[in-house]
Amino acid sequence: MDVELLSRLQFAGTIMFHYLFPPLSIGLGLQLFLCELAFYRTRNPAWEAAARFWTRVFAVNFAMGVATGIVMEFEFGTNWAAYSRFVGDVFGSALAAEGIFAFFLESGFLAVLVFGWDRVGPTMHLLSTLMVFLGSVFSAVWIVVANSWQQTPAGYEIVWHDVQGEMMPRAEVTDFWAMVFNPSSVDRLTHTLIGAFVLGAFFVASVCAYYLLKGRHDEIAKRCLSISLPTSLLFTIAAAMSGHHSAQQLVETQPAKLAAMEAHFHSTDDPTGLYLFGWPDAETEQVHFGVQVPNLLSLMVYNDPMQPVPAMDQIPEDERPPVWLPFQTFHLMVGLGTMMIGVSMLACWSWYRDVLLQRRWLLWAIVFMPIAAMTANQAGWITAEVGRQPWIVYPSVQNGVEMMGLRTSEGLSESVTAEQVLSSIILFGIIYSLLFAVWVFVLNHKIQHGPESVDQLLEHKRKLAGQSMAEAFGQHGTSRAGGMMEDDN
C-alpha cells in the first residue's frame, strides 16, 4: 500500500477518534459552569451535588482528549514532514499559541476543578471551572484558526529558500492578524463551538432523561434539565444559522467543496436546487435516487432564488474533491441537525407545559440525542476535510496574485515507509479500540452510579469540618501548612 493513503487513513482515524472528546469537553464545560453558577448563586446543595457529579464525568472525558490530542500534535512532524516545513511558519505559531494560551490554562485549573472541591472555596472553584471552560474554548480557537488557514489561506507570502542547492517554497506570515482572521476562521469556529455546545447540552439532558425514566436522582436530574434543555434549543437553532452563513462564505472561497457537498456536477444558467438526499456517482456525474428542491441552494447561498451556483465542471479535473463522501456526510449533518432542533423544541415545550415526564417516548428520544450530536460533529468534520481535497493547503488569491497551494500528496514525510505507517495504524488501532471500550465502560459506570444525594453530600461536609477542627487542635500530627520546599520533618 502506498504511504499517502496509509498516512491519510492514519490521520483521519486518529483525528476522528480525538474529535470524540474535545467537543464533549467544551460542551460539558459550559453545562458544568452553568451548574456551578447556579450553586454559587443559590448555595443549594443539590446544585453542588450535580456539579460534583458532572466534574467526575468531565474528568474522564478530558483525560481522553488530552491523551489523544498529543498524538495529533506529533503527527504533523512524524507523517507530514514536507507539509510541516511548508507551513511551519504559519501553522506552528497557531499550535504554539494553543499550548501557551489554552493547554496550560485548562490543565492547571483542571486540577482545582477535579481535586479542589474540598480544598478551595466556592468562588475559587467557580473561577477554576470558568478557566477550564475558557481554556478548552481557546484551544478550539487556535486549532480551528490553524485549520481554517489551510482552507482559506491569508496573510502570507510564498518565499523560496535554497535548500542544499534546490529552491523550495515556504509559506511565511506577513500579517499575523490576517492569518488568524482568514476568511473562514470566524464562521468555522462559531459553527464548531456551537456543535460542541449542542453535544454537551444533549449529553447532560440525556443522562438526566435516563435517570427520570429509571426513577433515580429525580431532583438533581430535573435541575440539570432546566439548564440543558434551553441551551440545547438555543444552540441547535444557532447551529443552523451559522451553518447557513458558512455555506454563503464557502461559495466565495471553496466553490469546489460546496459543489461536492451538493453533488452539483453541471453548470447551467438556471437556478440551483438543493438535494434532500441522493446517491451521487462521480463517474457518470449523476445523482441517483435524488430528490431535489428547486431553487433552494441558490436562495441559501446568495439569498437570491434565481442566481446559479457554480458547479464541479468549473474546477480543473485534477483539483476536484471526492463527491460521494462530502455529499453524504453533509446531508447527514443537516438531517441530524434538523432532527435535533425538532426534539429540542418539543422537549422544551413539554417541559414548559410540565408534561415532559409523562412523554416517556420523548425522554427516550433525548437519551439518544448525544449520539446524533456526536455523529453530526464528526460528519461536519469529514465534510470540511474531504471537501478540500486534493489540497492540504488550498491555493488562494492574495492581492490579486494567485498563490500556490500544497497538495496532500506533496506533504508527506520522505523518510517514513509504508511499513512504519501501517504498523503505527495497527498499534493505534488496538490501543484506541481498547481505550474506547474502557471509556464507554467507565462513563457508563459513572452514570450508573450517579450523583451523590444531598444527604450524602452534607454528611461528607460535616465529616470534613470535623477533620479540620481536629487538625486545628493538633490531634493529627501533620500540618497542612508548609510548601514543598520547607518540609517540616
Add this chain to the structure above:
Amino acid sequence: MSYELLTLIWFVLLGVLLCGYAILDGFDLGVGILHPFIAKDDQERRLVMNSIGPLWDGNEVWLVTFGGALFAAFPVAYATVFSSFYTAFFLLLTCLIGRAVSLEFRSKVHSPAWRRMWDFGFFLSSLTAAMLLGIAGGNVMAGMELGPKYVYQGSLLSQVYWYPLLVGFLTVSLFALHGAIYLFLKTEHELQARVRRAIMPLFYVFAALYTVVTVVTWWHVPHATANLSDYPVLWIVPVLNALAVLNIPRAMHLGKPGYAFFSSSMVILALAALFSVAIFPNFMLSTIDPAYSVNIQNARSSQQTLGTMLIIAAIGIPCVLSYTVIIYWIFRGKVKLDSHSY
C-alpha cells in the same frame, strides 16, 4: 530586534521549555517508575499516585508546548526530528496515553485485577517514556544519518545502540531519583521511611551512570565538547552540575529534603543546558555530511513569525507561571486521600 538575536532567543526559550518539561514531568515519571517498588498496598499506591494527581497533566503540557514552539520557531527541525524518530515517537505517544488512562481509570472500578492491570500500565509506560526520551536525546547528541534535503536515511535499529541506550538508562535513573525525593516530600510515616531508604541506592546508580556517560561522551561524541573549548565560560555548567549532584546526598543527610529536590531539579536543568550547549548550533547533526545538518540557521521560521511568537510568549509565559504557582500552592503539603482522589 535582529533576526540572529531572535533566533538565539528562541533556541534558548525552547531549552527553557525542555527544562520545564524534564524537571516537572521528570518527577511524575519517576513516581511512576518507582511506585510498584515503594508502595505495598492499595492505600499506599493511591497515596503515591495522588501525590502527582493534580499535577502530572499540567507537567505534560510543557512537552506539548515544546512541540508547538519547535514547530513554529524551527519548522524544519520539528519536521526532521519527528519524522526521523517515527517509531520511537509513536511508542512515546503510546506511553503518554497509557499513563494518562492508567491514572484516570485505575480507581474507577473496585476490582483488584482491574487495579493491578492499570498499576502495571502506569509503571511500564512511565519507565518506557523516560527511556525513550533518553534514547532520543542520546541520538540527537551523537548525530544521525541525515541525508540531503533533511531526509533521515537510517533505520530504527540504527537508533538503538549502546550510546543512546546508556543515555536512556541515565535518564531513567535520574527521573527515578528525582521522583523519590518528590515522594519523600509528599508522604509520611512508614511509606516515607521506605522512600527514604530507596533514595541513596538510587543516587549511587545515577552517580555511576552519570560518570560513565560523561566519560563515554567525551570519547564517543567529540563534537559535544567543541563549544566548551570555544567558550570556556560555559565550563560553569558542568561544574555547577557536579556540585548539584553532590548536594543531593548532603541535603538528605542534613534533613533538608526540599533542598535535595531543588538540587535534583538543578541537576536536570544543568544536564539539559549541557545538552543544548553540546548540540548548538545544530538541532540534528548529520553523520553523513555536516552540510546536511539541521541547524538554527536553516531550520528557523521567518523573522516576522519569530517576532510575533516572542510577543505571544511574553504575554503567555507570565500567565503560565502565575497559575502554575497557584496550582502548586493549592496542592502543597502531604498527600491525603479524599473522595475525589484517584
